């Protein structure tokens with residue numbers, strides 16, 4: 058049975074194509090490490106050291122801990138780490154991480170409020186469908202009353218609120234692991250240490266909530282395992298995706314960016330660019346012509362009315378204006394349904410109703426018909442093109 062994790066199934070939920078590249082094709086994302094990620098790792102490592110030493114009854118001093126932090130920062134830092142915010146430098150982030158550690162140290166010293174059961178704990182648990190779930194807990198602890206604590210260090214710049222904690226899937230799944238593993242459990246507290254604010258956000262789940270959570274997780278796992286297609290899902294999160302250069306939704310854009318950097322001529326001569334420009338021009342013209350056709354039709358009808366004629370002559374063609382009875386359905390929903398019922402009861406329904414192609418197509422694609430109906434239907438691949446505006450800043 059495959060092993061899943063919160064980040065693995067989140068990748069599928071965010072974009073099936075990204076999931077495929079990462080977890081099936083085992084492609085490596087091409088994304089430089091950001092300074093936020095770098096700082097977060099160093100802070101985690103520093104707090105790991107604090108508790109590892111504590112396990113051996115050694116209380117590391119704040120100065121030693123900060124020196125450890127600075128040393129690993131120096132050792133690991135490289136110039137290709139990405140600092141996105143122009144107004145900030147790597148040094149700002151180093152200081153920020155240092156402050157997180159200082160505040161944490163002052164707040165929790167001498168670090169014996171709870172019994173630490175594990176730091177960076179890793180394990181697997183078996184879900185009710187047999188799938189494996191990866192467990193990784195920053196800090197795992199308990200007290201002597203049977204309360205267990207699953208704790209996560211967050212270096213986010215924004216404070217997370219109670220609602221977010223109560224809806225979080227990652228730590229909640231670990232509750233199931235704790236309840237399975239430790240028989241004396243009275244409660245499992247899920248704690249986010251919001252280091253930038255020196256605050257904790259604590260959440261807890263009932264057994265019913267955990268049962269529902271596990272069902273939801275298993276239903277995503279089923280979707281993953283039955284998936285035959287892995288379409289792209291373009292959202293704002295694509296800006297942070299390390300697979301953009303391999304993504305069919307962005308590959309051409311990246312090629313254009315390279316051409317634009319080389320020369321405007323190369324950019325403008327790109328075949329794809331020319332095709333899309335021409336296609337959109339034709340679409341716009343068609344729309345203009347349709348509008349013009351409607352306006353001309355209205356003018357012709359008016360002309361014929363004023364002249365008292367029903368045929369208007371052009372150089373090569375003539376336009377005949379004929380009046381006819383146009384059916385108007387009841388606008389009121391109740392009357393509309395009454396009409397449908399009457400058509401049915403008077404035996405006209407079969408001859409007057411039409412098959413709704415989009416509805417049948419939707420149900421067939423979602424395989425919602427009985428297999429004997431599905432047998433008579435055939436799905437084949439087709440393509441459609443939709444035009445949309447490029448966002449500002451896209452080359």
Ligand code: SF4
Nearest residue numbers: 072289290295298304
């Ligand atoms: S860039 Fe967006 S659409 Fe493409 S793989 Fe990444 S997340 Fe999916």
